[in-house]
Amino acid sequence: MLEPIHGSPIIIDRLTKTFGTTRALDEISLSFPNGGITALLGSNGAGKTSLINCALGLEQPSSGSITVLGGKAGKIDIKRRIGVMLQDSDLPDQLTAREHISLFSTYYEKPHDINALLTLCELDGFADTRYKKLSGGQKRRVQFALAIVGRPQLVFLDEPTTGLDIDARRVLWNTIRDLREQGTSVVLTTHYLEEADTLADHIIVMNAGKIIANAASADIRAAVSGAVIRCQTSLNENHLAALTGVQTVQTSGRFIEILTNSGTQTLRELLSLDDLVTELTVTKPTLENAFKRLTSNG
Ligand SMILES: Nc1ncnc2c1ncn2[C@@H]1O[C@H](COP(=O)(O)OP(=O)(O)OP(=O)(O)O)[C@@H](O)[C@H]1O
Numbered sequence: 001m002l003e004p005i006h007g008s009p010i011i012i013d014r015l016t017k018t019f020g021t022t023r024a025l026d027e028i029s030l031s032f033p034n035g036g037i038t039a040l041l042g043s044n045g046a047g048k049t050s051l052i053n054c055a056l057g058l059e060q061p062s063s064g065s066i067t068v069l070g071g072k073a074g075k076i077d078i079k080r081r082i083g084v085m086l087q088d089s090d091l092p093d094q095l096t097a098r099e100h101i102s103l104f105s106t107y108y109e110k111p112h113d114i115n116a117l118l119t120l121c122e123l124d125g126f127a128d129t130r131y132k133k134l135s136g137g138q139k140r141r142v143q144f145a146l147a148i149v150g151r152p153q154l155v156f157l158d159e160p161t162t163g164l165d166i167d168a169r170r171v172l173w174n175t176i177r178d179l180r181e182q183g184t185s186v187v188l189t190t191h192y193l194e195e196a197d198t199l200a201d202h203i204i205v206m207n208a209g210k211i212i213a214n215a216a217s218a219d220i221r222a223a224v225s226g227a228v229i230r231c232q233t234s235l236n237e238n239h240l241a242a243l244t245g246v247q248t249v250q251t252s253g254r255f256i257e258i259l260t261n262s263g264t265q266t267l268r269e270l271l272s273l274d275d276l277v278t279e280l281t282v283t284k285p286t287l288e289n290a291f292k293r294l295t296s297n298g
Helices: 046-058 096-105 114-120 136-146 168-179 193-201 219-224 236-240 264-274 287-295
Strands: 008-019 022-031 035-042 065-070 082-083 154-158 186-189 202-207 210-216 227-232 246-252 255-260 278-283
Touching: 008 046, 022 046, 022 210, 035 168, 035 193, 046 065, 046 154, 046 186, 082 136, 096 114, 096 136, 096 202, 096 210, 114 136, 136 154, 136 168, 168 186, 186 193, 186 278, 193 287, 202 219, 202 287, 210 219, 210 287, 219 287, 227 246, 227 264, 236 255, 246 287, 255 264, 255 287
Parallel strands: 035 186, 035 202, 082 154, 154 186
Antiparallel strands: 008 022, 008 065, 202 210, 227 255, 227 278, 246 255
8 A cells, every 4th residue: 555645635726827818727726635536527628638737747827826745746756756647648669568667667766566567557468569569558558557657646647548449448447446446546537428437436527727516426426316318309409408307408329318307297298299209218317417417508
């Protein structure tokens, strides 16, 4: 187990980051939970990467402050206690996975044993292959191994599984869960809501540079009561949005998905207006439904 962190690993106070006229972060204040996996969610351009970059000291705040592991973001003694896997991580092509990990391990006081880490990240089969010959998924695993080789207390994973197939994604999910068991606080950004649903203990949702939700995953899901009706219908989105209880309506391929807080009534009205409804299912709302409702402007 790691030496425990005292208090919140990331404390943000009225943090603003502007790029020209764009307010990437708009006076946000929050404290990240200590331990567990926190998913940072938001649509493209919401401000997630800007927030992570400020936490890593890669960007300086325009105003406000951000404290990481009790110190100033970006200071070397803080960096040594943090692991990072960014979206675009370029590594020298000629080194093997084992050589990359050996090199990185020299930066840290108490690194992981290299063979144990190769096994943990399921890299045994290609540990001695040059980086350039690895597949996209294998490269992501090497990048992940580098993020955790120093046994960090806090890890940032920025879209760690983008582009991975479902098997590779599951391998990484298990390794992320192992990190949590060892006491590491994990901050994860992802566009796969299924991933956040599966992994996260806590969820922070950003929109246009602001925090619009910050709660335990179970509470975020519970806040969306009611039902999700999915079907094929000849009624259009505007017509459906006017039915009793309807919160959001979304077309997905041939299907319409309706989030309603009054499932029975909505269903009655739908069937009375269109008796040719087909492929009808009614399910409980998911994190994806909660996310859509939080980020819809309505
Ligand atoms: N270096 C930069 N120069 C100018 N504008 C920037 C810069 N970095 C970010 N922005 C702008 O700040 C806003 C927030 O961007 P950011 O990358 O933080 O969003 P994000 O939530 O990470 O998006 P994505 O999910 O697409 O990665 C966007 O409008 C973006 O165009």
